[in-house]
Amino acid sequence: MSSPAQPEFHAEHRFYGELAPWWPLISPPEEYAEEAAFAAGLLAADGATTTVLELGSGGGHVASHLADRFRLTLVDLSEPMLQVSRALNPTADHHQGDMRTVRLDTQFDAVLIHDAIDYMTTEDDLRAAIETAYAHVRPGGIAVLVPDDVTEGFEQRTDHGGSDATDGRAARYLEWSWDPDPADTWTITSYTFVLRDANGSVETAHETHRLGLFPRDVWLRLLTEAGFAASAHNELPTGDDHPRTWFVGRRAE
The missing domain is CATH 2.20.130.10 (CAC2371-like domains)
Known part of the structure; x- marks a missing residue:
């Protein structure tokens, strides 16, 4: 179950507005523990990650499993979803913004974009989100992007x-x-x-x-064009989950 904030269709979707308070019951935070642990391993691969920016953080369910390890800044397009996240993640900084255009004028050790990246339905939108990630990663830092699917x-x-x-x-x-x-x-x-x-x-x-749905090569090309050294990692599925490809970009020192 995905929980992203949706740029193009947000105004039409009640779920990211008046129905946002139902999100913790529809897809409980505890269901994200395994994915968050996998993400944490990638975000902290070099042991130097303290600050993490999550773009498209939704109700903060992934973040709730990272808050005890990293100092978090969470950005989402939907203010009602941010309200849900603030209750769940009171120690995190929250900002409303579109992952294609937001600029916080600061850099982080790592940037995470979970399945909210799925709402990038054109290559131009996907490129813009990746450029936002690059703009917020310090030299030597890392970006992790996790679409639900690749082509x-x-x-x-x-x-x-x-x-x-x-x-x-x-x-x-x-x-x-x-x-x-x-x-x-x-x-x-x-x-x-x-x-x-x-x-x-x-x-x-x-x-x-x-x-959105794009081939692996498009993801790797756009990450490289943005300035990252790009790689892809497969998450082994458990239970009924389908496997995901986790894209990692490392910004040069």
């Missing part, structure tokens, strides 16, 4: 999940991803959410999101 490994799939709160609220979701046209650079993911409030009232919501 070579994409397959149609479905997923489902959700959880219950102690106050009686509960949420469930169904997610369905497919590629209408393999010749372009985007896919479709449709979500159905079933949300039960503490009084037992049930609401359903449906959203369709357009997500």
Whole structure:
């Protein structure tokens, strides 16, 4: 389940607005522990990482597993999602901004862009996000980018999940991803959410999101063109998860 803030379609998506408080029940923070541990290993590969900027941090669920190891600055386009993250990550600095254009006028030991990068549906948008990452990485620092899919490994799939709160609220979701046209650079993911409030009232919501899909070589080329020394790492899948390719860019000293 992805939790990015979506630049192009944000205004249409209730989930990143009025429904943002449901995110911790739809995809609980504890489900991100393994991915966050893998990310931490890449971010701190040289042992010199103290400060981390996450672009497209969403509800802060990945960040919640990194806060005890790094000093975090979190950027997301959706203010309601940032409010969720502030409650979960009170020690982190939070800023509203678009990963394609935001400039914080400071540099960090590392930059992380988790699956929010999926909302870059054109090569120009992906290039802009990578350039933002480069602008915020200190010389010798590292950037880690984690799309849900690359072209070579994409397959149609479905997923489902959700959880219950102690106050009686509960949420469930169904997610369905497919590629209408393999010749372009985007896919479709449709979500159905079933949300039960503490009084037992049930609401359903449906959203369709357009997500970017690019070959490995495009990722590596754009990272290199931005100035990074680029590499790709595969995360071994566990349980029902599908494997991801983690792209790493190292900025020269």
